[in-house]
Amino acid sequence: MKKLTILLLIGLSTTATAFAQQTNPVTDAGSPVADLPLSASRAEILLPVLFISFLLVILTSLIKYFLDFRLKNKLIERGMQEQLTAYLSAKNEHEKQNEVVKLSILFLGLGLGLLLTYFTAPVDLHSLAIMAMSLGLSYLAYFLYLRKTDR
Structure with missing residues (x-):
C-alpha cells in the first residue's frame, strides 16, 4: 500500500510539474492559454492527473495479479499441502x-x-x-x- 501511495504521489507531482505554467493575461493576451475560459484550464490540469493515476492503478493491479500467479506456481512446485493450495x-x-x-x-x-x-x-x-x-x-x-x- 505504501508503494502505491508513493507511486501515485510521484505521478501526480510529475504531472503537476510538467503542466505548471504561469500566464499573465495582461502580457500574454494573445497567447492561446490566456484566451481559454477557467474550466478549460482546470481540464488541462485535471485530465493528465487523472490519466496518470488511472495508468498507475492499472499497472499496480497487473503487477499484483502477476505476483499472485507466481506465488501459486511456487506453492504447487514445492508440493505444499493440497488443502492450503485449494483454500488459496x-x-x-x-x-x-x-x-x-x-x-x-x-x-x-x-x-x-x-x-x-x-x-x-x-x-x-x-x-x-x-x-x-x-x-x-x-x-x-x-x-x-x-x-x-x-x-
Whole structure:
C-alpha cells in the first residue's frame, strides 16, 4: 500500500510539474492559454492527473495479479499441502468475482456520470460534483452487493 501511495504521489507531482505554467493575461493576451475560459484550464490540469493515476492503478493491479500467479506456481512446485493450495485458489476465485462486479458497477456509474455531465452542458464545477456523486453511488451499490452476498 505504501508503494502505491508513493507511486501515485510521484505521478501526480510529475504531472503537476510538467503542466505548471504561469500566464499573465495582461502580457500574454494573445497567447492561446490566456484566451481559454477557467474550466478549460482546470481540464488541462485535471485530465493528465487523472490519466496518470488511472495508468498507475492499472499497472499496480497487473503487477499484483502477476505476483499472485507466481506465488501459486511456487506453492504447487514445492508440493505444499493440497488443502492450503485449494483454500488459496478458492479464496481467489471469490475475490476475482467480487473484483469483476466492483469494476462493472464502477464503470456503469462512471458512464452514467459522464452521460449526466453531457446532458448538463457546459462542463464546469457542477460536472465534477455529478461525477463524484455517481462514483459515490457506485461504491454504495458495491457495498450493498457485498453485504448481500456475505449472508
